[in-house]
Amino acid sequence: MTKNSRRSxxxxxxxxxxxxxHLRALLKLSAKSNLEIQQFLAAVDPNTFVRIPDTYSNVDETGEADLAFRVNASSGDHALVGVLLEHKSGPDANTLAQMKKYVNSVMNAYAQSHSATQIPTVAILFYNGKVPWDPYKNFPQYPEYFHNLILPFKAAFVNMTQISDDDCLKCEDVATAMGVTAMKYAFNSKKLRGALLQFKGRVQKLPPAEAKNLLEKISLYLKEFLDDKVLEELNVAFVSIGQKYGFVSAGDVFRQRQAEALAEGISKGRKEGLSKGRAEGMKKGMMAKTRSLAKAFRNKGFSLEAIADATGLTIDEIKAL
Structure with a gap:
């Protein structure tokens, strides 16, 4: 990744x-529709993946590659293969130059530190953008056989949108399945909500800390692609899980704002009560804030029924705001 493109x-x-x-689960999902990944998994022992540390930083997201691993070749004899993973959510003209750099600075350095002259490397690019793209096809005017001949590594390309929903639902690793689903539909909010909600029951079976962390990470990721209204609707859909695990969803925020507004109304009412009467002032202050809150959430697209249930106003009163 280039410095300017490092995003959430x-x-x-x-x-x-x-x-x-999660990596193994991702590759198995990808292999169901990708011949290159099928061939790769047949050539290595997937149970021997080990991440090469320090290829990126969790703190400032700088480093040489998105992710780098070593894995044993299926032939045994301790034959190691290097694996680079790169992710793009849009076309990037610098991708090939970046990945060549990764091979030199990550894999060659790893080989030298382990007294090897070189380590065969497979670079897998995962893409989930809106437009068709494959940077490995360097010579599109030639037959496909020649497309990636200039690369100093074995190349594989995975368009994540081609991983089927059905395969994701069957995946035993719910975090990987939900992560892939979120990336698949990051640009398609109409399908995103329904696709993610199919995992609701499975998320509830995860350990609390794991479920909370997963929901927070997905919400943070999708925030870059979705407008606030869509993201709030999605979070509200997961509200029962969020409340159980302490995840603050849009539904939680709605209730909190309502409580704060009512408290503010009471405070205002007390002040007005000094001159107009305590009871009347409290009532006016509470009603004004309640109406203001109801109008704000109506404008955000929340259903009239939900607003009426939360505020005590009638649907006609909400429509008239």
Whole structure:
């Protein structure tokens, strides 16, 4: 990744797939529709993935590569293979130059530190952008056989949108399945909510800390792609999980703001009560804040029924605001 392109979506990819178990699940999902990944998994022992440390930083997100691993070749004899993972959410003309740099600065350095002349490297690019793109096709005017001949590493390309929803639902690793689903539909809010909600029951079975962390990370990732209204609707849909695990969702925020508004109304009412009567002042202050809050959330697109249930106003009163 270039310095200017380091954003939360890359941090989410690194956070999730730095875990070797999630990586294996991702590759197995990808292999169902990607011949290159099928061939790669057949050539290595997937149970031997080990991350090469310090290829990126969790703190400032700088480093040489998104993720780097070593894995044993399936032939045994302690034959090691280097694996670079790169993620893009849009076309990037610098991708090939970056990945060549990664091979030199990460894999060659690793080989030298382990008394080896070189280590065969496979670079896998995961892409979830809105437009078709494959940077490995350097010579599109030639037959496909020649497209990636100039690369100093074995190349594989995974368009994450081609991983099927059905395969994600069948995936035993719910974090990987939800992560892939979120990335698949980051640019398609209409499908995103329904696709993610299919995992609701499975998330509830995760350990509390794990579920809370996963929901927070997905919400942070999607914040870059979705407008506030869509993100709030998605968080509200997961509100029962969020409340259980302490995850602050849009629904929680709504209730908190309502409580704060009512408290402010009471305070204002007390002040007005000095001149107009305590009871009347409290009532006016509470009603004014309640109406203001109801109008704000109506404008955000919340249903009239939900606002009426939360504020005590009638639907007609909300419509008239």
């Amino acid at each position: 979506h890359d941090a989410f990819f690194r956070w999730l797939f730095a875990d070797e178990n």
